[in-house]
Amino acid sequence: MAKELLKGNHAFAEAAVRAGVEAFYGYPITPSTEFLEYMSARLPALGRVFVQAESEVAAINMVYGAACTGKRVMTASSSPGLSLMMEGISYIAGTEVPAVVVNVMRGGPGLGNIAPSQGDYYQMIKGGGHGDYFPIVLAPASVQEAIDYIGLAFDLADKYRAIVHIVVDGNMGQMMEPAELPPMREIPEKVPDWAVSGAKGREPNILTSIYIDPVDEEVTNLRLLKRWKEIEKNEVIFKEYAVEDAEYLVIGFGTAGRVASSAVREAREAGIKAGLLRPITLAPFPSQRLEELADQVKRILVVEMNSGMMLDDVIRIVKGKVPVEFYGRMGGVTPLPDEIYAEIRRVSENTGPGAEDPRDEWIPRLEKFISGEK
Amino acid sequence: MVATAEVIYQRPESFTEVHTHYCPGCTHGVAHRLVAEVIDEMGLREKTIGVAPVGCSVFAYRYFKMDFVEAAHGRAPAMATGIKRVLPDRTVFTYQGDGDLASIGIAEIMHAAGRGENITVIFINNAIYGMTGGQMAPTTLEGMKTTSSPLGRDVKLAGYPIRMAELLSNMDGSAYIVRRSMHNAANVRKSKKAIRLAFEAQERGLGFSLVELLSSCPTNWKLTPQEALDFVGEKMVPVFPLGDYKVHPTLENLKV
Amino acid sequence: MDETSIIISGFGGQGTLFAGQVLAYASMDNGLEVTWIPSYGPEMRGGTAHCTVIVSEEAIGSPLVRNPDVVLALNLPSVDKYETLVKEGGVLVANSSLFDREITRQSIKSLLIPVNKIAEEIGLARLGNMIMVGAMLALKPILPLEKVKEALGNHIPERHKKTLPMNFEAMDKGYRFAKDHL
Numbered sequence: 001m002a003k004e005l006l007k008g009n010h011a012f013a014e015a016a017v018r019a020g021v022e023a024f025y026g027y028p029i030t031p032s033t034e035f036l037e038y039m040s041a042r043l044p045a046l047g048r049v050f051v052q053a054e055s056e057v058a059a060i061n062m063v064y065g066a067a068c069t070g071k072r073v074m075t076a077s078s079s080p081g082l083s084l085m086m087e088g089i090s091y092i093a094g095t096e097v098p099a100v101v102v103n104v105m106r107g108g109p110g111l112g113n114i115a116p117s118q119g120d121y122y123q124m125i126k127g128g129g130h131g132d133y134f135p136i137v138l139a140p141a142s143v144q145e146a147i148d149y150i151g152l153a154f155d156l157a158d159k160y161r162a163i164v165h166i167v168v169d170g171n172m173g174q175m176m177e178p179a180e181l182p183p184m185r186e187i188p189e190k191v192p193d194w195a196v197s198g199a200k201g202r203e204p205n206i207l208t209s210i211y212i213d214p215v216d217e218e219v220t221n222l223r224l225l226k227r228w229k230e231i232e233k234n235e236v237i238f239k240e241y242a243v244e245d246a247e248y249l250v251i252g253f254g255t256a257g258r259v260a261s262s263a264v265r266e267a268r269e270a271g272i273k274a275g276l277l278r279p280i281t282l283a284p285f286p287s288q289r290l291e292e293l294a295d296q297v298k299r300i301l302v303v304e305m306n307s308g309m310m311l312d313d314v315i316r317i318v319k320g321k322v323p324v325e326f327y328g329r330m331g332g333v334t335p336l337p338d339e340i341y342a343e344i345r346r347v348s349e350n351t352g353p354g355a356e357d358p359r360d361e362w363i364p365r366l367e368k369f370i371s372g373e374k
Numbered sequence: 375m376v377a378t379a380e381v382i383y384q385r386p387e388s389f390t391e392v393h394t395h396y397c398p399g400c401t402h403g404v405a406h407r408l409v410a411e412v413i414d415e416m417g418l419r420e421k422t423i424g425v426a427p428v429g430c431s432v433f434a435y436r437y438f439k440m441d442f443v444e445a446a447h448g449r450a451p452a453m454a455t456g457i458k459r460v461l462p463d464r465t466v467f468t469y470q471g472d473g474d475l476a477s478i479g480i481a482e483i484m485h486a487a488g489r490g491e492n493i494t495v496i497f498i499n500n501a502i503y504g505m506t507g508g509q510m511a512p513t514t515l516e517g518m519k520t521t522s523s524p525l526g527r528d529v530k531l532a533g534y535p536i537r538m539a540e541l542l543s544n545m546d547g548s549a550y551i552v553r554r555s556m557h558n559a560a561n562v563r564k565s566k567k568a569i570r571l572a573f574e575a576q577e578r579g580l581g582f583s584l585v586e587l588l589s590s591c592p593t594n595w596k597l598t599p600q601e602a603l604d605f606v607g608e609k610m611v612p613v614f615p616l617g618d619y620k621v622h623p624t625l626e627n628l629k630v
Numbered sequence: 631m632d633e634t635s636i637i638i639s640g641f642g643g644q645g646t647l648f649a650g651q652v653l654a655y656a657s658m659d660n661g662l663e664v665t666w667i668p669s670y671g672p673e674m675r676g677g678t679a680h681c682t683v684i685v686s687e688e689a690i691g692s693p694l695v696r697n698p699d700v701v702l703a704l705n706l707p708s709v710d711k712y713e714t715l716v717k718e719g720g721v722l723v724a725n726s727s728l729f730d731r732e733i734t735r736q737s738i739k740s741l742l743i744p745v746n747k748i749a750e751e752i753g754l755a756r757l758g759n760m761i762m763v764g765a766m767l768a769l770k771p772i773l774p775l776e777k778v779k780e781a782l783g784n785h786i787p788e789r790h791k792k793t794l795p796m797n798f799e800a801m802d803k804g805y806r807f808a809k810d811h812l
Contacts, residue, residue, distance in 0.1 A: 005651070005658050005666070005785075023460050049459045053452065054485035061449035061482070065425070065456025068443045073456070091446050175693055176651065176666040178658040196441035196457070198421035198464050206435045208426075208444035262691030336696040 003178040008143050008168070009034035011179055012076070012102060015147040017042055019154045020185045021100075022071040023049035025062035027081060030114040031170035032104035035076035056081040060088030060101075067097040068207045070195030072154050072187075076102035079120050080111065082128070089163055090129025093224070094209030098157035100150070102166045104173045107332025115332025116169035116255060121309035124165050125283045132221045134228040136164045136235065137283040141258040143177040149280065151182060156235060160227055161194075167282070169305065171255045171334060228284075237280040238289060242268055246275025248348050249293050251314055252303035253279050255334060260303045263340035272348045282310070287317045294318045299354075301347045303340055304328045308359050315358075323354025326362045339369070386410035388419045390439045399592040399599025401556040402430060402498065406437055408566040409469070409496055412573055413440070422465040423457055425450040427479075429471035430504040448479025451486035454493045465576060467494040473503045476512040476536050483542070490547025490581035494572045497538060500589040501610060508594030512536045515613055520594070535613055539586045543619035549581035551620040555588040557606035561616075570630045571621075580622045588614055633688070634772050635695040637712060638762070639680035640704025640725070645759030649702065650681035652763060656773050656781035657685045665693035678707060685772050700770050702762040704745070709733070721769045723762055723808075739769060741808055748803050754793060757800035764804025769812070775805050 006014075013035045016024075024039040036052070043050040049066070053059035059075050066073040077085060082103050092099050105120045107113040122128075125137050136156050140146040146168065153164040191197050196205050211217035241261050243249065248267075252260040257278035267274040277293060279286050294300065299322055302311045308326050315324050327343040329335045355361045385391070388410035396402045413419050419440050426434040428447035435442030445453040450468035458466040475483050475497050486493065502520055503509040509522040513535050517526040543551040550572050554565040565587055572583035588610045590602035597605060636653065638646040650666050657664035668681040682698070684690050700721045701712040706729040709722075713735050716722050721739045727746030743765050745758040760782075767775050779798050786794055 003658060005654055005664075023456070025456060051455065051459060051489075053455075054481055057449070058452040058455075058482050058485065061446060061452035062456035062459075064446075064449075065443065065453035066460045067456075068453075069457055069460050071460045073460070087446055088449070095444075171667060171693065174668055176654060178664060196423045196443055197461065198423060199439070199441045200420040204435075204439055205441050206444075207442070208435065210432065210444055259692040259694065265691060334694055336694055337692045338696050 003180050005176050006143050006179045006181070007034070007174065007176045008146060009104070009173040010038050011143045011181070012146050012150055012166075013038040013042065014181055015150045016074055016100070016154075017046070018182050018184045019151040020072045020187045021048070021074050021154070022187060023066045023073045024075065025051045025053050025059045025066070025073070026075045026077065027053050027056045027059045029056075029078045029081045031106060031173050032076045032078040032081070032102065034173065035102065035104070056084035057087065060085035060092075063099050063101075064088050064092050064095070064097070067092060067099040068095070068196050070192040070197070072158075074100040074102070076104065078104045079106045079108050079117070082120060082123065086123075086129040089135070090131055090133065091209050092163050093129065093133035093135065094131060094220075095207050096161045096224070097207065098161050098163075100153045100157055100164050100166065102168070105167060105169045107330075113332045114170060116171040116305065116334050117330070117332050118167075118169060118254060118256060118305035118309075119307075119330065120167065121282070121304070121306055124167050133224055134162070134231070135283060136160070136162055136231060137281065138164065138166045138237075139253040139280055139282050140166065140168060140172070141254050141278060142179075143172070143175060144179040145280070146172060147179055147181060160231055162227070162231070167254065169255050232284040235281060236284050236286050236288070238286040239278045239280060241276040241278070243275035243277065243293060245273055246293075246296070247273040247298045248344060249275055249277060249297040249300045250303060250340070250344060251277045251279070251290070251300060251310070253282055253310065256303045256305050259335055259337055260340050262337035263344055266337065266341045267344045267348070272344060274344050274348070285313055285317070290314065290317045294321045298322060299347050299350065300324045301343055302326050302358070303335065303343070305334060306330060308362070311358065323352070324358055325350070325354060326358035328362065328366070386414045388413045388439050390437055392436050394437055395433060396430065397593045399590065399602055400430070401500075401587070401589040404556060404562060405496065405498060405565070405587055405589065406434065408562070408569050409467070410438060412566065412570045415570070416573055416577070418465045418573065418577075421463070422467070423461070425454045425457070425466065425468040427468065427470040427474040428505075429474045431469055431471060431498065432505065434469050448474050448477070449482055450474065451479065451482040451491065451493070451495065455486055455489070455491050458491060458493050462492070465494075465573065467496065467573070469496045470498070471504065472497070472499045472501065472511045472513040476538050483538070484545065487542045487545035487548050487582045487584070490549070492576055492579055492581060493583075494576045495582075495584040496569065497584055497586040498589045499538070499586055499614065500591040501535070502591050502594050504591050504594055513614070515609060537614060539584070539614075539619045542582075542584055545582070547582050548584070548620045549622040550575040550583035550625055552618045553586040553588065553614060553616050555606055555611060555616055557588065557590065557603040567630060571625050571628065574628060574630065575622060575625060578624060580624055586614070588616075633684060633686040633690070634700065634770065635698040636683040636685070636700040636702070636766070637680055637698040638683070638702040638704075638759070639678060639708035639712065642679040644679070644704045645756060646679050646702075646704060647681050649759035649763050650683045652760075652778065652782050652785070653683050653685070653772075655785045656778040659781050659784065660773055660777055662687060663690050665690050667693045680708070700766060702766055704728070704758055704762065721766065723765050723769065725758060725762070741765060741769060741811060743804065743807055743811075745804070748807065749800065752796055752799050752803065754796050757796060760797050760800035761804035761807075764801035765808040768805045768808035775801060
């Protein structure tokens with residue numbers, strides 16, 4: 001199939017349709033609304049299900065219900081909407097049913113704004129909802145990756161009976177890029193043996209997240225943890241650029257990682273041995289690869305559109321082998337390549353020990369930068 | 375002499391052989407049985423998916439012998455919507471109490487009715503939160519003592535009881551909205567007929583159906599079972615009048 | 631060809647986003663990598679509307695830039711904002727129909743072009759964006775003019791098809807004006 005110029009939100013939605021999504025339940029919120037609008041026309045035309053719910057709370061619980069039937073089902077929302085959905089997400093995880101949830105992240109906390117952000121890293125990666133559970137989190141950085149990984153998201157959700165989050169930001173949702181959509185997949189007729197469908201000729205299926213005896217709940221927690229260990233072993237995805245001989249490693253995901261790739265290229269042109277690690281699965285995190293690279297490089301720079309959330313994971317994994325530094329923009333500000341390039345330059349010239357908390361050195365740099373920008 | 379036996383009462387096929395956890399005198403068990411009998415009589419068991427609530431009937435799925443899911447508190451109508459939309463030829467019902475349906479889940483129930491969602495809701499109104507130990511519910515009567523209204527519900531501070539059947543009957547998507555009571559045999563029989571019509575409404579694709587059942591909670595009301603049933607008949611019925619609030623014309627002359 | 635970054639900026643309704651899309655389609659149709667990213671949200675309603683287009687032979691990293699190679703400024707606020715931001719040696723094309731001042735920065739290639747006036751001559755006021763695109767292609771030939779016209783022909787929405795000849799004329803006039811005034 002030929003490449004088409006596709007807008008992020010539309011491409012995600014169409015890719016989900018082609019991956020066999022049978023139902024979409026959602027609630028409008030900028031900057032993810034186009035996803036819902038697209039589905040509102042496309043799914044009914046295919047005889048599939050679209051419902052605009054009364055709230056994100058209702059939407060995710062509709063997703064929960066449909067997920068219990070074994071159908072491919074999803075929703076898309078944006079940060080404040082995800083906060084409301086966390087209840088249902090925890091139930092979906094606790095009931096061990098598959099579902100895909102897209103978060104087009106925006107500036108926060110609170111009402112914040114509608115500009116691109118990565119401020120939901122903790123919420124999405126560390127669980128967000130209550131209880132012991134482990135979501136798979138994918139962070140594509142181009143329209144083509146979004147198309148490719150939304151199909152994977154459904155496959156992973158089914159394979160592990162798990163919730164899969166796709167995190168992007170408004171840049172990704174609004175951007176147009178040439179990309180290729182996959183062919184339409186057949187929707188399988190077969191109903192999974194655990195699904196509810198009416199207990200015809202079999203014992204009833206009961207789907208619940210309640211385990212009133214703590215030991216039963218503990219057994220469930222253990223099952224989820226062991227499944228997560230499998231996921232950690234099998235499903236890590238990342239992209240690298242110019243790391244072979246890199247002395248300075250930049251780590252960023254999504255838009256930040258993509259912008260950083262321009263800065264790394266510029267640094268290479270200037271003779272600085274910089275390389276980029278861009279995790280695509282934020283959970284499971286490419287820990288093993290990062291450990292290897294930490295043995296190779298002299299210094300690490302983490303770039304995010306938040307206050308340093310993935311940074312904590314990087315520090316945990318690097319274990320002080322080399323200094324870790326941080327550059328972040330917050331509140332809906334996307335860092336530009338020249339900022340990150342300047343940071344790479346600075347990092348390449350810095351032979352100091354590095355701060356215990358890299359944010360302590362970053363805060364005054366950012367304050368200075370903002371006052372210059374204004 | 376030839377011995378003959380006639381079965382006049384037995385466990386419905388839609389029931390499991392499990393003793394319920396309900397308190398002595400609680401009407402949940404009877405309400406469950408009515409639903410099971412209706413599902414048996416209509417031959418729906420193998421195509422029915424139930425949605426259990428959070429509340430005393432959180433374990434309803436243990437007692438019904440059919441596919442069941444367990445919703446978050448108040449979200450049963452949303453979950454039922456999710457199921458019914460992808461499996462429109464199945465029978466989907468929720469079983470919800472007053473805290474679940476009229477308080478935390480009031481948005482979900484109103485919108486399910488507003489959409490004319492083709493599901494059936496069994497709504498148990500016993501004017502109290504049972505599972506958490508007797509707190510004030512949105513349906514608690516004025517002056518009624520609960521653990522969170524120890525001096526009796528003061529409507530100036532805590533507002534008035536909410537009449538859900540009346541509210542829901544105003545939604546254009548509702549096909550069958552009635553209130554019945556469980557306080558004596560005659561009313562239990564009327565309740566069963568209403569449950570039957572509610573499921574008939576769904577089977578005919580008429581839209582949203584709900585049966586509100588005035589029920590007793592002797593434990594949290596601190597009354598004997600009989601006193602509790604009397605309380606329903608004497609105190610609750612005047613506040614929550616029994617009746618048909620919305621009946622789709624197709625159901626009006628239906629003989630069941 | 632190296633990577634070229636283009637910002638098109640103006641009032642909402644001046645067709646800035648569509649002009650960027652035309653360049654994006656033309657780039658894609660001719661085998662180049664391209665990204666198009668708009669400003670979005672409340673600022674689009676009534677205020678300024680701008681988009682960033684990056685065109686390259688290689689995979690594109692950042693879809694956003696601080697210092698673009700090319701700016702097409704359809705109104706004065708856009709000129710004010712981007713005159714200083716255009717990259718050294720870059721190109722600024724400004725719609726002189728809507729303001730009366732010189733471009734003072736010497737280290738860039740700048741062109742003042744009265745696009746509203748030219749559009750009125752053609753007979754359709756909305757053509758300013760395409761005149762700008764034509765002028766740009768004379769100053770920064772990322773693609774031949776004919777290729778961009780071809781892309782416009784292939785991707786213009788059906789309801790606007792009848793204006794296609796006027797759009798072509800607009801591109802030609804912009805291109806010609808730029809050639810004549812440099």
